[in-house]
Amino acid sequence: MIVNSVLKGVRVVGDRTLKIVERVGATVAFLGLILVNSATSLKRPSLIVREVYYAGVQSLIIILVSGLFVGMVLGLQGHETLQKYGSEESVGVLVALALVREMGPVVSALLFASRAGSAITAEIGLMKATEQLSAMEMMAVSPVARVVAPRFWGGVLSMPLLALLFSSMGIFGGFVVAVVLIGVDNGAFWSQMQAAVDFRQDVVNGIIKSLVFGVAVSAIATFEGYEAPPTAEGVSGATTRTVVTSSLAILALDLLLTAFMLKGWN
């Protein structure tokens, strides 16, 4: 009896693990399919520009407001901690490094997955449910080339730009709290930041991270939409999966990338 229950549990865990691995494999294969079918989008940049508008520009408000709040909180917490050691003038360094290295790319990617990723999945899923993708196939036009690839590249290009704006807004929020409200020295705030933040090690690495997150979120969002069962329930499930899977992928990739970036790539 107990052996049977244990075996059943092992079987369930194994089955779920296999399904997760299968899903990851299918997403990566779909990413390959997108890359193979990207010629149309690259020849017609207007298709990508339109998606940058929908995925990027329309996410600006949430990204800027969140960046401002995160930067203000970092300024408050940083000042509170640093003044115990008499180094509250380094609050600018703390805010900038935290944002540029980690919080900018990660939080903006999480927000992007919730705002734009879910919208991409829902849009493609609904296009499938209302036979728009079948209609395109019947017109001898590949939906992967015409619908999926522009949305993918739109997401990939938007992500680093949004992360940069998030970090810039966060630094401004930290400045408002630390310098304007608390009274940290203005010159020390900016000069220490300028001296401590390395363009290659910090800014470029942050951009690389956000590019990788952009690829992951856009691939997951388009895959889930394209594979969504063509029903209301199917599309809603796919949208939820996009947000959950993207968030986990962002955090896992962040760990991996941070480890490589801190210890070097060789």
Add this chain to the structure above:
Amino acid sequence: MENLVEISNLNFGYGQRLVLKGINLRIPRGRLVAIMGLSGCGKTTLLRLMGGQLQAREGQMRVAGEHLNHLGRDGLYRLRRKLGMLFQFGALFTDLSVFDNVAFQMREHTDLSESMIRDLTLMKLNAVGLRGVHTLMPSELSGGMARRVALARATALDPSLILYDEPFAGLDPISLGVIGQLIRRLNDALGATSVLVTHDIQESLKIVDYVYFVADGVILAEGTPEQIRASTLPFVHQFVWGESDGPMPFHYPAQPIQPDFGLAGRLS
């Protein structure tokens, strides 16, 4: 007359369940042919097989000069450039305007200038009476208007074969008559061949040249509209005259009524 569609001994199924069994069908060039039957009888499946959206399990299919059995992706796309398809609820691209929907194939498949595309698109919309709505989005159209725009889109590249999947579904009587007349007129004006899958018997019999009746995955009857109206086959008669009882019983098979209503023993 040359046949644009030829289907011989076609079998198709999902898993163990056969949906179409031994279908033989010929559609001559220039004709408007209806495939009729009850919901779930396999008529839409037959239409999807003609468009290459599904693969036959057995049998031969030749559409517009192409053998579908051995067609790769490139061949299928080559064939589809000669086809137009009207989906059940139009399937207009919701992120594009009416104008862009109709111009879509011209932009994708031709090198025509934008001014030429503009003129052709407005002509196509004019043919379905909707030139005046070219700036609207699909969400701003009524069901009948959306179907007419989809019809303009399906004929954008003057296809040699037009496939219609339930074009009358959910339309009011006026829109229904308009769509019916447009299907006939466009077929004749373009010199095309059309296949119409429908269960709207009265409207279809007014416009088509020939009818195939599908039931339980086989072709049960065929003929001209006059022959179909005069048919004495019980199923065809029931279908044409809309009788509630006949070979297709009013009641779905169920267990005896007494247990369901708690009357066991009282009515015996």
